[in-house]
Amino acid sequence: MVVRRADVDHGVAMTDSARAGGTVWLRAVGRRWPAWLAVAWAAISLYDVGDGLEYMVLFVLPATGYLFLAVVDLPRITWAVVVAALATVVVLRMLDIDPWPALAVVVGTLAAVGLISGRLRQPGLYALQAPGALAFMAFGLVVPAVSTTVGGYLVAAGLLGHATWDAVHWRADKIVSRSFAEWCGVLDLVLGVGLLVVLLMR
Template identity: 60%
Template sequence: MSSISVPSAIGHRWPTWLALAWAAISLWDAGDGLEYAFLLAVAAAGYLFVTVVDRPRATWPVLFALVGVVAVQRLLDIDPWPSLVVLAVALIAVGLFGGQLRRRGLPALQSPASLVFLAVGVAALSVPTDVGRYLVAAGLLAHAAWDAAHWRADAVVARSFAEWCGVLDLTLAVGILFVAR
């Protein structure tokens, strides 16, 4: 019988701890919850990109690049949504043409799932705030389930990323419902 030390167990779950810390800091000053809608577009574009290039190891660098682009666009007072939607549509076209998004299993589901997450994000920003925050929370809950499917299958994205993203999505969704104003 092997025993696992507490530090080892904690270290093994670093994506969960990182997600919880990020969510706690983020929710500390949460607004109406709509500020998290962009995560649905970033997730859609990121999962598509990693699927099209067929490199799960690229997941974390892709996330950092997408968040960086969004941050720069926001600093320049540019709405990041159009560029994220164009990127996602372009990735769908490239992935369908190249065949990466036509493979069986999770890769074939990336296009429709991404379009749903993008649609929920856009819809959330297009309706009254009270309705939009529930759409964002629902979208994040759905994406947490999507992350769980990827984590369980250990496919498409890095498993550590699926864990981190799922915990972050779930925590932010609950925060939007119970903490955001």
């Protein structure tokens, strides 16, 4: 059998094209690491979800973090702030201290500092940070005051609401790092929808 040079060149070109396509695909997947990480976390969490009230911290705490980052105007420290905030809540709970009063004080203090300094009086997303954080905090404080069933639906609504909040920040690429907005938005969305499905099936 005679192998023509054109056939060899064609085969090489197809191999190179496949490799290039695979590289592009891997890069595309790699760029979406926050989304994949969020989906994995949400799937593991939903596997043994309780009444859903445990997810309340996932829209109240990030809203507080958004407010802090707007006041200091340092998006590059987003992940450090998030890790520190989560660690603080974990420590408070280990010490059997309710974190919600402390969070309420932090939100109120940050809102006052930001408004006085003028940072939160800037147009656009900056001006929305204090009302947004206060709204999510108020929403979170309502949840324990209602029945567990209703509370679960409220938490799902809060997660979906914060997913929208994340999407706005991701699109604007302001206040927080874009990778965090993507991670938080996907996590909130998947948990919110998943929690609704679990509650409706019970």
